[in-house]
Amino acid sequence: MDELIIQSGDDVVRVRQHVRNAAASSGLSLVDQTKLVTAASELARNTLIHGGGGVARVEVVKSAAGRAGIKLHFADEGPGIADVNLALTDGWSTGTGLGLGLSGSRRLVDEFELKSEPGAGTSVVVVKWSR
Amino acid sequence: MDVGASQQRMAAFLRDNHDKIVGSWSDLVAAGLRGRTSPQEARRQLEDLYALVIRELSGTDENASGELRAVLDELSRNRARDGFTPSETALSVFSLKDAVYELVAESAELVPEYLAFSRAVDDLGLRTFEAFSAAREQIITDQTTSMMELSTPVVRLWDGIIAVPLVGTLDSARTQLVMEKLLDTLVASGAEHAVIDITGVPTVDTEVAQHLLKTVSAARLLGAECTISGIRPQVAQTIVSLGIEFGDIATKATLADALALALKHAGLKVVPA
Amino acid sequence: MDQVPILKIGQTLFVSIQIDLQDESVMLLQEDLAAELAATAARGVIIDITAVEIVDSFIGRMLATIGSISRLFDAETVIVGMRPAVAITLTELGLSLNGVRTALNAEKGLALLNGRT
Numbered sequence: 001m002d003e004l005i006i007q008s009g010d011d012v013v014r015v016r017q018h019v020r021n022a023a024a025s026s027g028l029s030l031v032d033q034t035k036l037v038t039a040a041s042e043l044a045r046n047t048l049i050h051g052g053g054g055v056a057r058v059e060v061v062k063s064a065a066g067r068a069g070i071k072l073h074f075a076d077e078g079p080g081i082a083d084v085n086l087a088l089t090d091g092w093s094t095g096t097g098l099g100l101g102l103s104g105s106r107r108l109v110d111e112f113e114l115k116s117e118p119g120a121g122t123s124v125v126v127v128k129w130s131r
Numbered sequence: 132m133d134v135g136a137s138q139q140r141m142a143a144f145l146r147d148n149h150d151k152i153v154g155s156w157s158d159l160v161a162a163g164l165r166g167r168t169s170p171q172e173a174r175r176q177l178e179d180l181y182a183l184v185i186r187e188l189s190g191t192d193e194n195a196s197g198e199l200r201a202v203l204d205e206l207s208r209n210r211a212r213d214g215f216t217p218s219e220t221a222l223s224v225f226s227l228k229d230a231v232y233e234l235v236a237e238s239a240e241l242v243p244e245y246l247a248f249s250r251a252v253d254d255l256g257l258r259t260f261e262a263f264s265a266a267r268e269q270i271i272t273d274q275t276t277s278m279m280e281l282s283t284p285v286v287r288l289w290d291g292i293i294a295v296p297l298v299g300t301l302d303s304a305r306t307q308l309v310m311e312k313l314l315d316t317l318v319a320s321g322a323e324h325a326v327i328d329i330t331g332v333p334t335v336d337t338e339v340a341q342h343l344l345k346t347v348s349a350a351r352l353l354g355a356e357c358t359i360s361g362i363r364p365q366v367a368q369t370i371v372s373l374g375i376e377f378g379d380i381a382t383k384a385t386l387a388d389a390l391a392l393a394l395k396h397a398g399l400k401v402v403p404a
Numbered sequence: 405m406d407q408v409p410i411l412k413i414g415q416t417l418f419v420s421i422q423i424d425l426q427d428e429s430v431m432l433l434q435e436d437l438a439a440e441l442a443a444t445a446a447r448g449v450i451i452d453i454t455a456v457e458i459v460d461s462f463i464g465r466m467l468a469t470i471g472s473i474s475r476l477f478d479a480e481t482v483i484v485g486m487r488p489a490v491a492i493t494l495t496e497l498g499l500s501l502n503g504v505r506t507a508l509n510a511e512k513g514l515a516l517l518n519g520r521t
Contacts, residue, residue, distance in 0.1 A: 009427035016424065016458060031311060034458065034489035035496065041460040065265055101461060104497040131276075307492070314488035321508055345495050352491040354484075354507035354516075 001059040006047045006074075015044040015056050019072065022058050026068040027130040035108040036070060036128040042101045043074045043124050051076025051122055061127065069110075069129040074122075081116040088114070134247070135190055141244045142188035145181070148234055153181050156230035160223045164215065173223075176206065184227070184255075188248070203255060207262035217263035224256040283308055285316040292324040292393045293317070294386065298331030306342040310349050317353045324393040325350055328386045330361030340375040347380050356396065358382070360389035408433045410440050416517060417441065417479075418510070420452040430466045437470055441477040448517035449474050450510055454485030464499045471504035482506065482513040 002022075004015050019040040023033040040056070047054040054076030061071045081087045088103050102124075106112040111127035145152060157174035164173070179202055186195035203224070210220040228249050235245045283305070288294045295313055299305070313325060327346065329335065347357040360383045362370075370377075383389040394401065406429050411418040417440055419433065437449065451467065453459070459467075471481040481504045486494075494501070507513040 013424055013426060020457075031307070031489045031492050034487075034493045037458050038460050038493050038497065041458060041462075045460070045462060065268060104461065104499070107496050107498070108493065131272075310492050310495075311488060314491055317508065318488060321512075323508075323512070348500070349488075349491045349495040352483075352486050352494060352501070352506050353488070354512055 001057055004056045004058070005053075006044055006056055006076075007053045008048070012041060012044045012048060016041050018058055019070070022060060022070050023128070026060055026070055028070070028128065029131065032128060032130070036072075036126075039105040039108040039126060039128075040072055042105045043072070043126070046101045046124075047074045047076045047078075047122075051078035054078070054121075063129060067129050067131075069127050071125065071127045074124045077121040080118045080120050080122055081114075082118045084114055084116055087116075137244045137247055138188045138190060140241060141248045142185050142190075144234075144241055144244070145185050145188070145231070149181070151234065152227075152230045153177060155233060156181070156227050159226040159229055163222050163226060164219060167215070180206070180224075181227075184252075188251075199255075200258065203258055204262045207259040208266055210259075211263050211266055217260050220259045220263065221256040224252065224259055228252050279305060279308055283312055285312050287320065287322070288326065288390055289394065289397075289399070291320075291322045291397055292326070292390065293320060293322045294326040294328060294390075296328045296331065296386070300334070301329075301332055301339045301342050303342065306346060310346050313346065313350060314353055317350065317355050323355050324397060325355050325357045326386060326389040326393060327357055327359050328361040328389070329359060329366075330363070330386070332361075335366045335370060335375075337373055337375060340370065340373075340377070344377070344380070358389040358392055360384070360386045407436070410436055412440070412444055412446065415446055416448040416450060416514065417444070417446045418450050418452070420455070422455045424458070425463070427462070430463065434466060434470060434473065438473050438477075441474060441479055445477070447479050448514075449479055449481040450513045450517070451481065451483050452485045452510055453483060453490075454487070454509075456490065457487065459486075459490050459494055459499075461497065461499060464494065464497075464501060468501055468503055471501070475503065480505065480517060482516055484508065484510050484513040 002018065004018060005011060006015065016037050020033060020037045023036050028036065044056055047056070054074065057073040057075075059071040059073075061069045063069060088106065102114065105126065109126040109128045111125075113125045114122070116122040153174060156177055157170045160173040160177065161168050161170040180199075183195060183199040183202055186192045187199050189195075207217075207220055211217070231245065231248065235241050282298055284296065286294050286296070293313075293316055295309060297309065301309075316322070317325070327343065329343070332339065343359060347359075350357050358381045359377065362382055362384055381389075381392060383392060406423060406426070408419060408421060408425075408429065417437065419437065425433075440446065441449070449470065451470065456463075467483055474481045483501065483504050484507045486506060505516060507516050
């Protein structure tokens with residue numbers, strides 16, 4: 001597992017590149033790679049902008065049936081999200097923009113877990129499996 | 132009882148009685164496979180397995196576990212390929228217990244160690260079953276993928292006009308494949324018009340409609356306009372009753388109608404020869 | 405920080421995005437385009453994203469914003485060369501690039517711009 005610090009825009013780019021390499025070596029199709037890296041970009045950006053910076057962990061995983069996959073974990077110690085359900089509906093946003101970061105990312109991956117509480121930071125774990 | 136020490140005693144026992152046990156095991160396996168393998172051939176396959184079992188029990192080698200499982204998986208795959216049933220393969224593994232028990236019963240020592248060992252061998256035997264299942268699953272998945280590929284052609288109707296005749300249900304997996312094929316064809320052909328024919332799609336519910344809308348959106352991002360054709364009367368009624376809106380996407384009853392529309396948009400006209 | 409070059413050919417501004425853009429480069433491109441549009445009274449903008457492998461909501465927003473800015477200068481924007489994998493991902497993401505048109509390549513994009521009255 002690799003751990004990457006997210007403290008700047010450069011770090012978001014680095015996370016993208018790292019995830020792309022991991023996805024490519026795990027046998028994900030081109031479309032699946034693109035989806036995963038795009039989701040990683042969204043979540044890394046969220047960590048930076050809403051979480052005040054944090055960390056991304058990239059791990060290669062194996063399913064019970066023997067399929068390879070990539071697991072990403074984004075964590076920050078920021079203000080947290082008060083209403084998780086609201087955050088996951090399309091169009092929600094606290095900043096300017098289309099507010100698609102979370103709900104959109106969820107559609108791009110196979111597994112999605114969000115944990116957040118006001119004042120206790122945010123943690124997002126996603127998994128994308130190869131077919 | 133210290134698990135580690137117990138296992139090591141078992142490992143030592145297996146080492147000391149190597150020839151006897153492996154010989155017995157090979158005979159049992161050959162007998163179980165009803166003559167399709169000779170004891171000598173069986174022995175060759177089992178020697179590696181035996182050595183790895185001892186290594187894992189000794190507890191000194193971290194890699195032993197992984198290697199043991201890998202060899203078992205390989206054995207399962209080969210057996211499956213050679214036409215043996217998963218039970219036959221599992222029984223081959225289980226008969227190691229019988230081979231060991233013969234000797235343990237004689238000396239009456241190591242009974243508690245034997246029990247733990249027996250459980251461990253059970254796990255290994257079950258694993259061969261899992262490996263067999265997994266291999267079958269993979270074959271099914273591969274065949275499903277093949278079938279989907281074959282039933283999702285993208286054809287060229289005319290210069291700049293391509294068609295995607297869909298036959299069968301349009302689930303998310305199929306939609307992904309349709310989108311990929313359609314978009315790749317758009318890039319390769321430079322077509323600006325696509326007709327998605329759903330005559331062969333049995334039911335059009337909200338989910339199918341969403342898949343169609345997604346496909347059209349994706350095609351638009353590549354500069355192509357889509358027409359959906361093959362709307363049967365019952366399907367039309369279902370769509371309206373479900374409140375599905377196709378917005379600004381043109382829909383036609385038949386592929387012919389859609390082709391006429393695409394030709395018109397492309398600035399082409401069909402005239403008598 | 406990389407600056408994306410803007411080419412002017414006739415009445416059209418051409419931008420080709422070749423690399424994984426940093427956030428600052430994105431903002432700079434927006435500013436540069438606005439400045440060019442104001443200075444040259446160009447009627448069209450073609451943004452070529454053939455080399456772009458990832459378009460997330462930030463980049464998507466930038467493209468939509470460029471479309472809006474162009475319209476204020478009475479210019480139309482066409483995004484060209486989107487990769488299939490990117491198009492599929494954007495559709496899944498639910499990002500609609502409203503206000504910008506799309507075409508397969510720069511040639512078709514130009515035809516689109518010239519087709520309008």
